[in-house]
Amino acid sequence: MNHHNNSENNEKNIELDNEGKLKTFFNKDITTKRMNHRILLDKVGKKLFSVSILFALLILVILFYRIGVQSIGWLDLQFLTSNLSIFPEKAGIFGVLIGSFLLMVVVIPVTLLLGISTAIYLEEYAKKGRFQAFVDINISNLAGVPSVIFGLLGLTVFGRLLNLGSSILAGGLTLSLLVLPIIVAAGQEAIRAVPGFLRDGAYAMGATKWTTVRTVVLPSALPGILTGSILAVSRAIGETAPLVVLGIPALILRVPNSLMSDFTALPIQIYYWTLDTVLTPEYANMAAATIVVLLVLLFLLNSVAIVIRNKYQRRY
Amino acid sequence: MSESNHVRDIIRNNIKHRNNRLEIIMPKLFLIAGSISIFTTIGIVLTLLIDAYHFFEQVPIREIFSTKLAPLGVNPSFGILPLINGTIITSLIAMIVAVPVGLTAAMYLSEFSSENTRKIIKPIMEVLAGIPTIVYGFFAYSFVTPLLMKLIPTLEPKNALSPGIVMGIMIIPLVTSLSEDAMSSVPNDMREGALALGSTRLEVTLKVVIPAAISGIMASFVLAISRAIGETMIVTIASGSSKNFTLDITQSMQTMTAYIVEFTSGDAGIGTGYYSLYAVGLVLFIFTLMMNLLSRYISRKYREEY
Numbered sequence: 001m002n003h004h005n006n007s008e009n010n011e012k013n014i015e016l017d018n019e020g021k022l023k024t025f026f027n028k029d030i031t032t033k034r035m036n037h038r039i040l041l042d043k044v045g046k047k048l049f050s051v052s053i054l055f056a057l058l059i060l061v062i063l064f065y066r067i068g069v070q071s072i073g074w075l076d077l078q079f080l081t082s083n084l085s086i087f088p089e090k091a092g093i094f095g096v097l098i099g100s101f102l103l104m105v106v107v108i109p110v111t112l113l114l115g116i117s118t119a120i121y122l123e124e125y126a127k128k129g130r131f132q133a134f135v136d137i138n139i140s141n142l143a144g145v146p147s148v149i150f151g152l153l154g155l156t157v158f159g160r161l162l163n164l165g166s167s168i169l170a171g172g173l174t175l176s177l178l179v180l181p182i183i184v185a186a187g188q189e190a191i192r193a194v195p196g197f198l199r200d201g202a203y204a205m206g207a208t209k210w211t212t213v214r215t216v217v218l219p220s221a222l223p224g225i226l227t228g229s230i231l232a233v234s235r236a237i238g239e240t241a242p243l244v245v246l247g248i249p250a251l252i253l254r255v256p257n258s259l260m261s262d263f264t265a266l267p268i269q270i271y272y273w274t275l276d277t278v279l280t281p282e283y284a285n286m287a288a289a290t291i292v293v294l295l296v297l298l299f300l301l302n303s304v305a306i307v308i309r310n311k312y313q314r315r316y
Numbered sequence: 317m318s319e320s321n322h323v324r325d326i327i328r329n330n331i332k333h334r335n336n337r338l339e340i341i342m343p344k345l346f347l348i349a350g351s352i353s354i355f356t357t358i359g360i361v362l363t364l365l366i367d368a369y370h371f372f373e374q375v376p377i378r379e380i381f382s383t384k385l386a387p388l389g390v391n392p393s394f395g396i397l398p399l400i401n402g403t404i405i406t407s408l409i410a411m412i413v414a415v416p417v418g419l420t421a422a423m424y425l426s427e428f429s430s431e432n433t434r435k436i437i438k439p440i441m442e443v444l445a446g447i448p449t450i451v452y453g454f455f456a457y458s459f460v461t462p463l464l465m466k467l468i469p470t471l472e473p474k475n476a477l478s479p480g481i482v483m484g485i486m487i488i489p490l491v492t493s494l495s496e497d498a499m500s501s502v503p504n505d506m507r508e509g510a511l512a513l514g515s516t517r518l519e520v521t522l523k524v525v526i527p528a529a530i531s532g533i534m535a536s537f538v539l540a541i542s543r544a545i546g547e548t549m550i551v552t553i554a555s556g557s558s559k560n561f562t563l564d565i566t567q568s569m570q571t572m573t574a575y576i577v578e579f580t581s582g583d584a585g586i587g588t589g590y591y592s593l594y595a596v597g598l599v600l601f602i603f604t605l606m607m608n609l610l611s612r613y614i615s616r617k618y619r620e621e622y
Contacts, residue, residue, distance in 0.1 A: 041516070041518055042516035042519070045518040046424070048420065049421065049423050051420075052424065053421050053437055057440060060443065062459070063459075067455070113349070114352050117349030118346070118353060121347055121350040125347070135350055139353050140608075141605065141608055142353060142356060144546075144605070144608035145605075148546070148548045148597070149600065149601055151576070152593065152594065155580060156367070180353060181353070208339050209339065210338050238450065238451075240549045241449075241573070241577060244580065245580040247580055267448055267450045271453075274453065274457060274458070288458075294451070295447070295451070
């Protein structure tokens with residue numbers, strides 16, 4: 001192919017050169033060479049970029065595989081139903097699960113109430129102006145504040161000022177403030193997606209503002225709000241740093257029975273067991289087993305969110 | 317006549333009764349809820365400022381800039397430089413991992429892959445992004461560190477390298493999704509123009525799409541730095557608590573976040589050590605706030621509108 005091209009090219013060149021002037025604008029030889037080079041680069045680039053994706057996938061597979069292998073033999077019914085113990089073979093995470101569950105009993109109502117109200121206020125009631133812009137910027141900055149700092153806030157305000165100590169209530173309120181920006185952002189987006197003609201329709205029938213919000217805007221924004229809320233809750237379940245900063249004790253053998261009890265939750269237990277693997281290697285297996293429980297929980301939550309998103313989200 | 321007036325009155329009363337109160341009360345309730353976020357910010361700033369002030373009452377500001385950090389002991393010293401050093405080095409390692417991988421992955425997703433591949437890859441990236449950091453911490457400590465120790469025999473069990481790399485992996489989805497968003501919003505006309513002039517896909521990506529999306533891409537990098545600086549559990553678990561001022565990434569280093577965790581989970585009590593948490597927290601808060609504002613500024617200021 002190349003040979004053929006070359007000879008044709010040469011002939012052409014000779015023909016044109018007969019007049020003593022160079023009439024060709026380009027040398028096909030060089031151009032073909034350059035073009036091939038560029039096409040090669042393009043192919044190499046594409047391959048290289050896809051390697052990055054494969055790298056990310058590989059890490060994910062290794063992570064799940066490693067943790068799965070380490071949890072084998074430890075993750076059984078006894079592990080889920082018995083309480084913490086200083087003996088690895090007897091220990092279970094029943095109390096830890098209850099701790100995480102009670103945390104969510106605080107986080108879910110508080111964040112839903114505050115988050116959705118804030119979103120409604122910003123989207124439906126606030127005048128588009130300085131105050132609204134200020135609240136907007138404030139919320140997006142809050143979303144970027146490291147979670148440890150929320151821990152310090154919780155320690156000072158809930159733990160010491162309101163004297164809640166390191167109770168479930170203190171932990172739950174701290175986590176609520178942490179994930180609030182997520183729900184607000186999701187709520188705002190969902191409310192914004194409700195088309196104006198639905199509101200206009202309600203007003204035309206004589207509905208007042210609040211009636212419109214309650215009966216028209218909120219129901220059609222609900223799937224979006226729920227999806228965002230589930231994502232916020234799954235963030236809260238996996239969050240460790242603020243709870244550790246609140247000063248949750250390392251070993252709690254009692255199952256928490258009220259919102260004022262001291263407690264431990266899944267991520268905290270993983271943290272303490274990982275720290276103690278130096279002393280007791282079995283703790284690594286228990287941490288891995290707890291991670292599996294946490295990841296399964298997160299997976300279930302996210303699946304619910306995806307189902308809601310796909311099934312109920314309407315497009316106008 | 318009077319009958320219809322009566323009906324009108326009933327309706328009017330009904331409407332008044334049913335709606336008026338809620339109509340006035342609800343916006344106020346919403347406003348109160350909305351201002352909680354402002355109070356949270358005020359709360360954070362006040363908490364940090366007040367207790368950091370107590371700290372500076374007891375410790376001269378000059379001491380902060382020393383490289384010696386020994387909060388406990390007979391002669392406590394509160395130089396923050398080792399912590400800032402640890403934070404910057406682990407974040408730097410994370411960025412060295414996250415930027416090339418994240419950006420090229422975004423380039424692949426936005427410019428080279430088919431719609432179907434994207435539909436598979438994006439949820440997987442979301443899964444990576446949704447994994448709690450404590451899990452990454454466990455992974456760094458129990459898998460990556462032993463692996464690296466085989467390659468680098470002098471590596472200590474707690475070091476800056478392993479958490480840095482894992483933190484980078486954690487940040488990849490953030491860089492990828494934000495950069496991909498920026499690149500996808502470059503209008504197709506520009507790509508087609510370049511393709512029509514004979515550019516290859518790679519040339520379109522490097523010379524047209526990336527320059528057009530550069531503000532979004534840079535903003536994603538800055539956000540990634542902010543995330544790395546504020547990341548806590550990975551460095552706490554895998555980087556340890558050595559307060560040495562060193563550049564050797566095979567050794568243990570402490571970051572600002574890890575310092576806060578170490579001190580609160582132990583018995584900090586009330587004292588200079590306890591207040592030092594808030595001083596460190598304040599520095600950390602200022603660092604991340606500046607990064608977040610910078611990211612916002614970049615994406616606003618240098619955004620090209622099409």
